[in-house]
Structures are given as structure tokens and as C-alpha cells.
Amino acid sequence: MALKESLDKFKKQQEMCQTTLSSIKASSKSTPRVTPYNTPANAKSPAPAVKFSSDTERLQHINSIRKAPVGAQIKRVINLLLETRQAFTAEQINEACYVDVKANKAVFDSLSNNLKVYYDGRRFSYKSKHDLKDKGQLLKLIRKFPEGIAVIDLKDAYPSVMDDLQALKAAGEIWLLSNFDSQEDIAYPNDPRVPIKVDDDLKQLFRGIELPRDMIDIEKDLQKNGMKPATNTAKRRAQAQVHGISNKPKQKKKKHEISKRTKLTNSHLPELFKNLS
Template sequence: MGSLQESLNRFKKQQEKCQSTLKSIAGSKTSSRPTTTTPAPRVVPASTLAKSPLPAVKFSNDTERLQHINTIRKGPVGSQIKRVIDLLFESRQSFTAEQINEACYVDVKGNKAVFESLAKNPKVTYDGKRFSYKSKHNVRDQKELLRLVRTFPEGIAVADLKDAYPNVMEDLQALKAGRQIWLLSNFDSQEDIAYPNDPRVPIKVDDELKQLFRSIELPRDMLDIERDLQKNGMKPATNTAKRRVMAQNGNILNKPKQKKKKKTEISKRTKLTNAHLPELFRNLNG
């Protein structure tokens, strides 16, 4: 506070010295020629300078980034593990602890709990230096995917293939469109199953299953069939109830009958070109 007051006093003395210098210059000019008097400069009171507010301090972008990093590192271990696994899954690359720290701000090397949980995670492979994502089936493209499905003639769950590589679902749809595999739903588990569609793959059906299939008696009424399909989570392609109501109300139009062509009768006015065949003209209308 004392240094500030001394600075203000020095500033005040400088202002007074400048004012006296200006006055002497103005007096010398007035003696030579008449001029308008120059107003004295306004002296700012020392009290006003002392009370002027200081500019507010703004946080830099670097400060905000450090706060964000601190929030991540103080978060639960599970949330930090998820950030690392998401990084490994999306990139499909291997990362050291330092590279993970730079990419997602998780200090794997400096946090023992995070390091041990990450190294033991079933979705992570750790070779002693680098971490990488570990999928259930090690396939990398469509050819390897098809080869894997063909090794499961009884079918393989699509859920076990979803994390194989980033565009595996698109490749499954492409193989289905090319009729190289079948994608069917399991009624018990409500999950999709991929089956190979390859004549080279032997598929053996038990006699018991065949007998069970043949012993199932379908309802005779389409309404009952549609109800059974809806109970099993399937949408019928027909709506028998609606069609029957429309038929009762006469809203279903029958196809128009085609008009029969009128036979052209031969009369005396008809020009006969086949006169050598008289049997054709016995029934001429008069």
C-alpha cells in the first residue's frame, strides 16, 4: 500500500511540473502575439486513481483443459476403464500407457487400480507394454467372417460377432444379401443367429426333430394362424379379419368380367371369298 501511495505522489508532482511548464510557455507566446488561452490540463485526483477497478482475470483454455483432466482422473475407476476401452474399440490400435494418457487423459501408469483393472479386463489384451481391444472372435474382414460362420453349422450368435471389427454388421448384411449366410431369430432367446448357407457344409437333422415338426398341426382358420404368429412376435403378411369385414360390407370389388366378343354372323351382304366351300354358308341369315 505504501509503494502505491509513493507512486501516486510522484505522479502528482509530475503533473504539477508539467502544468507550470505549460504556463511558462503560454506566457512567452502571449507577449509576442495575442492568442487564445490554452486551458490547463485536468489533473486526475489521486483518490480516483486509487479506486479504479482492476480488470477481471479470465481463465485460459489451458486452465479449462486441466480442470477437465482433473475431473476425469478423480472419477470412478469404472468410468475411466470405459473411456480406455472405447478408445481401443474405435481405433483398433495398440496403445502404451503414455499414449492412452495423451488420447483420453486416463493416467493408467499413475493409477494402480486403473492399471490392474484394465490389464485383467476380458475385452483388453495387454502384452506387457501395450493395450489393445480383444474381441470374442478374431476376424478382420468379410472373408474371415464367412469362414468363421461356416465353422458353426448349428449357428453362431450375432451378438458374439458385433465387436469383431467396426463394419462387421454391414458385412453380415452383405453376406445375407448374397445368400451366403442366413440370419434367423431364435424364438427362445429373441436373438439373431447366423447360419451358413453352403452346400458343402453337412447339416444333419435328428429324426426326433423331424417327427416333432411333422406332428405339428396348423390351425384350419387363418385368424388362428395370424394370432399364433403375433404371439411369437411375428407380423402376419395378411389381415384376415379386416378382409372379412370389408367383404361383408361389399368393399371388396370383384374383378370385372371380360366381355365376350360378339360373333360376326355371315349374311347375304357378306362378301364371300370362299365360294368353293358351300358347306360354310348353309346357315346364312336372310
């Protein structure tokens, strides 16, 4: 409220100044200009009037930020902490992104209790899920999760963590695979102390197994071996029949070709009909 009152007062003052300047300009046109006897002929003209438009826009921008919902203000502060990775006091946050944490109790309480924010009683800083600093700590953490760890839980650990993941993958230290259910990347450790060697006979035996042609038969074989198929072809086909959807592939429409018997409506463009059959 104090900011709005100051802004309204500032606008009224600006309007009064503009009115005064207009009246002065009008009177100067009707009254002949008289040079005082003690004024030098080469005296400098008075400085032009100061424009306040830029400052008005800044105040309006600050006012719109502080009137925004609490969630929007929290997001603005968290983005600041994430990008800088520095600790800020409430006053420094106000100067950096115009969110008045000190004056807004709802913003202060929400920010100090946020899972992504660490508050030590004076300063706010970003808190990632895993406290990592470099590639060595990243590899040590991944090796603690032989079943895999989600990349989304690692990507905000420190600014260059994604580059380090790719470097570890290129060096053969880890595997980056996509999870079939969530379509998210999972990081798996590739411990060089446990090398796996597969005999050529076993490779040939694996490649020589002929899979069933029908997907339903493949799903049945998986179930017989105690595995749950990721698909349900029988259910999908039954739903398709209920809705009248055919499982047969659609035939492609024959492409219409131009021949000598085709009626030409663009005869004024002869270059289009060079390859008539």
C-alpha cells in the same frame, strides 16, 4: 493430489495477477500519463493481459476424469481402443483420454486383466471374442457353427463386420434370423454344397393341413409330437380370470359425430361445421 495442489496454486496466482492489474489500472487513472523523453511517439502499446480461463477448464476436466470411479475410467480407455483399433502405451493413453494408467494401480490392474483388453507388457489393445480381419474369415467362422452363432459375439470383431454380415446375407451365403428367446440375431451358414429341394406334392400337403382354431389345441398337438410350446395359453387365461381380466375383445366406442342437434359452442368458427348431417 499433485494435480489438485497445482490447480489451487494456479488459481491463487491468477487471483494475485488480477488484483495487481486492478491496482495498476486504478493508479493509471489518477496519475497523469508521462511520456519518457526517449520513447518514440509511435511506440506500440503493451500487449493485453493473457487469459488463463481455457487452460483452467482443461485442468478441471482432467481432474474430473482422474477422480472418476475406476469403472468409468476403464470404459473410457476401452472406447479409445475399440474406436482406434491401435495399441497404446500408458503414456499414450494418458495423452489421448487423460486416464493416468501408470499412476493409478487400481486402473492398471483392472485394465490389464479385462477380457476386452490385450496387454503385452507394454501396450494395450482391444481384444474381440473372435479374431477376424475380413469377410472371408467371417464366413469361414460362421460355417463352423451349423447351429448358429450370435451376432453380438461378432459385431466387435472389426469395424466393418456388420456391413459384411449384410453382404453375406444378400449373397445367400448365410441366414440372419432372430432368436425367439433372446430376441437377438443369429447367423447360420447356408452351405451351397447342400442344396435342399422340396417336391410340390409335399408343399401342397403342408399347406393343406388345417390348424386348430384354439391355441390350446395347437399346444396339445405340439406336446404330443414331443415339442415344447413357446406359449402356455391355459395358464395365461387362468391368471386373467383370477385378476378379473376378460378375454373378450373390448368393443370400440362409437365415435361422436356432430349433427344439427348438437349444441354448437364454437359458432364463431363456421368452417368446422360444413359437413353437418
